Amino acid sequence: METIVVVGGGAGGLELVTSLSHKLGRKKKAKIILVDKNRTHIWKPLLHEVATGALDTSTDEVIYRAHASRHHYDFKLGTMTSMNNEEKYITLAPLVDENKKQIVGERKLHFDKLVLAVGSVSNDFGTPGVSDHCFFLDSQSQAEKFHKALLNQFLRMDQSPDDSLLHLAIVGGGATGVELAAEMYHVADLLKIYGLPAMTKQRLKLTLIEAGPRILPALPERIAASAKQELVKLGVNVRENTKVTSATELGFAANEDEHINADMMVWAAGVKAPEFITKMGLFETNRMGQILVKPTLQSTISDDVFVIGDCCGCQQADGKWVPPRAQSAHQMATQVLKNLIAQQHNKPLKDYVYKDHGSLVNLSRYSTVGSLMGNLSKGTMFVEGRLARIVYVSLYRMHQFAVHGWLRASAIMLAQKIGRTVKPKMKLH
Numbered sequence: 001m002e003t004i005v006v007v008g009g010g011a012g013g014l015e016l017v018t019s020l021s022h023k024l025g026r027k028k029k030a031k032i033i034l035v036d037k038n039r040t041h042i043w044k045p046l047l048h049e050v051a052t053g054a055l056d057t058s059t060d061e062v063i064y065r066a067h068a069s070r071h072h073y074d075f076k077l078g079t080m081t082s083m084n085n086e087e088k089y090i091t092l093a094p095l096v097d098e099n100k101k102q103i104v105g106e107r108k109l110h111f112d113k114l115v116l117a118v119g120s121v122s123n124d125f126g127t128p129g130v131s132d133h134c135f136f137l138d139s140q141s142q143a144e145k146f147h148k149a150l151l152n153q154f155l156r157m158d159q160s161p162d163d164s165l166l167h168l169a170i171v172g173g174g175a176t177g178v179e180l181a182a183e184m185y186h187v188a189d190l191l192k193i194y195g196l197p198a199m200t201k202q203r204l205k206l207t208l209i210e211a212g213p214r215i216l217p218a219l220p221e222r223i224a225a226s227a228k229q230e231l232v233k234l235g236v237n238v239r240e241n242t243k244v245t246s247a248t249e250l251g252f253a254a255n256e257d258e259h260i261n262a263d264m265m266v267w268a269a270g271v272k273a274p275e276f277i278t279k280m281g282l283f284e285t286n287r288m289g290q291i292l293v294k295p296t297l298q299s300t301i302s303d304d305v306f307v308i309g310d311c312c313g314c315q316q317a318d319g320k321w322v323p324p325r326a327q328s329a330h331q332m333a334t335q336v337l338k339n340l341i342a343q344q345h346n347k348p349l350k351d352y353v354y355k356d357h358g359s360l361v362n363l364s365r366y367s368t369v370g371s372l373m374g375n376l377s378k379g380t381m382f383v384e385g386r387l388a389r390i391v392y393v394s395l396y397r398m399h400q401f402a403v404h405g406w407l408r409a410s411a412i413m414l415a416q417k418i419g420r421t422v423k424p425k426m427k428l429h
Contacts (some may be wrong), residue, residue, distance in 0.1 A: 002030045004340065005111040007090065009036035009064055011043060012309040012329030012349065013117030015402045019337045022071040023424035029344065032073035035080060035109065036064060037090065038212065042140045043399055044119070045326055048180040050143040052150065052187045053427035054364070062403060067144065068303035076109065082280055085302055088112065095232050098160075113304050113343070115336060116291065118277070120310035120324055123270035123288075134267040137176060146266070147427065153263060154188075157203055158196040165205040167260035169252055172246050172269030173210030174218065175361055177226055181208050185234045187426050195427055207237040207260055209252065211269070214240055218323060219359045219371070222382055226369045227361050234366065270313050271324055273311040285288045286313040286321070295351035306339070308332035316351070316413050326395070330402070331355060360392045368392050 004024070007016045017034045024030040042050065042064040042132060049055035068075035076206030086109055095104040123137045136144040157166050168184060170177045180199050188201040208215065208231065213230075215226040228238055234413040239260075246253045251262040273289035284292040284300045290313030292300050297314065299305040307313075309332060310324035332352060339349040360370030360383075368388035383391065400409040 001028065001379075002112040002344070003033065003110060004030050004113045004115070005033045005035060005036045005090065005299050006115045006117060007043050008117035008311075009038070009117055009277070009308060010117060010119045010329065011326050012333040013060065013115070013397070014067075015330060015335055016117065016308065016333035017073055018067075018071055018403055020340065023261075023337065023341060024344070025072045031234065033076060033111075034064065034068065034073060035076045035078055035090075037077070037079040037139065038062060039077060040140065041067075042402045043396055045139045045175075047140065047143045048176055050140060050185055051135075051137055051180065053147050053181045054187055056181055056419070056423060056427045059412060059419055061140070067403070072366060076107075078104075081276060083282060083305075085116070085305070087284060088114075088304070090114065102348055108200055111304075113306070113340060115306045115308060115340075116277075116299075116311060117199065117309045117329070117333075118269040118274050118311045119308075122267055123272040124267055125270065127244060127246060129243075129268050133247045133249055134171070134265045137180070146264075149264065151428070152408045154191055154196055154199045158191070158200070158357065158429055160376070163203070165344040166199075166341065167204050167205045167207075167251070167261050167263045168266070169207045169209060169260055169264075170266045170268060171209045171252065172267065173212070173215030173240070174268065174270075175210055175216065175359075176217055177210075177266070177268040178206055178231065179362055179364070180268065181206055181231055181236050182366055185236075186364040187365070190426050194424065194426075195416070201235070201414070203329060204239070206235070207239060207262070208241050209239045209244060209254065209402045212240065212419070213241045216361065219361070219381075222265070223359065223361065223369050223371060226367075226384060229328065229361065230369075270398055273313075277311065280286060288313070290321075296339055296349040297332060297352050298349075305366060306336045308336055314354070315355055325359075326399070327357055328354060359386055360395070362392050 020032045024031040046055055064075045066106055077138055080090050080094045081375045090106045092107045094102050094106050096102050121138045136142050188204045191199045214224050215228055221344045231238055242254050244252045244254050252260045254260055266425050278289050290311055291307045292313045293307050297306050299307055309329040316320040335352040342349050360371040362368045369384040370388050371382055
């Protein structure tokens with residue numbers, strides 16, 4: 001029986017392994033294995049809400065082992081470090097606890113087909129001081145680390161006898177930076193309900209820093225302009241054409257000799273594939289470290305190795321690269337599922353064609369803006385307000401349906417709705 005190993009349980013990886021287990025695993029046509037370095041999954045576009053406490057992960061996270069048991073695949077906790085293409089196995093690093101004590105030693109995991117879906121990490125472009133002084137939002141653990149630090153800052157501000165300001169600086173005017181900025185004002189406005197009346201959104205001084213000429217550079221200009229207008233209304237200092245040159249514990253140095261004060265700093269400027277990919281020296285990669293693939297999403301070094309999601313370097317017919325978005329990962333997972341099944345039946349594989357269904361940016365409870373049906377309307381169907389919010393939420397619901405099925409996903413949504421009536425409006429621990 002063929003063994004299919006999927007490395008990475010993000011949006012694309014988890015959807016793919018779920019579909020594979022239904023199509024092949026249950027019927028004993030293949031053994032399906034998911035490998036991830038984390039024990040749980042959270043949809044990456046929600047990490048800014050985890051960071052601010054607007055989202056409690058207790059009902060939204062997927063526990064891999066429980067999900068694997070329910071959907072008939074195997075889960076291996078571990079971090080991939082290397083791959084042997086000739087003998088067809090990957091190596092997983094030893095597992096250690098918080099005290100660096102080894103739990104499980106190095107392991108080899110053999111495969112017949114391998115799918116790499118290891119996502120992306122923030123790209124600090126080698127900027128001095130960033131890795132030492134900034135928070136990142138690449139994972140649930142990083143988002144929770146920021147959240148705990150943020151609660152401490154809120155408490156400090158509430159106990160401060162003067163009217164000092166909490167300075168927060170976010171580098172990167174993409175979707176993550178913009179959505180995080182809006183969410184910060186939302187949670188700051190909730191604190192008076194929970195015994196911190198002195199820490200209000202008026203005491204939040206937030207600077208959003210973008211090196212390019214405008215925020216949301218990957219989205220249509222009208223969306224960017226609307227989002228900027230909403231942020232400025234909230235009180236965000238939007239700094240465009242501002243290049244950060246270094247970071248210290250006191251803030252950022254920008255442009256030539258400017259200093260931007262900050263009590264907390266977040267780096268959300270650009271992404272790249274995890275460094276271990278290039279360090280392995282096996283794959284052809286682009287400047288973002290993404291693995292180059294054929295149109296069928298097979299790697300250029302092996303037809304038995306597929307790549308999906310943010311770590312996939314897929315160039316379209318017009319020369320543009322497929323953008324690292326959740327919709328890209330979803331589409332790639334669907335295509336690789338079809339191609340893996342086609343391989344089993346010795347049928348020809350089909351090429352992946354990226355379909356842009358538009359983009360949405362959620363500015364917390366204040367607004368949602370975006371464009372729909374990107375390829376069909378050439379990005380001109382502008383939506384905002386309640387309609388845009390409904391579409392934005394529906395994207396996450398589609399992910400839940402793909403991962404859990406209609407019945408269980410509906411039950412989870414009901415639990416979330418009930419939870420919102422009995423739990424605090426933000427996570428306070």
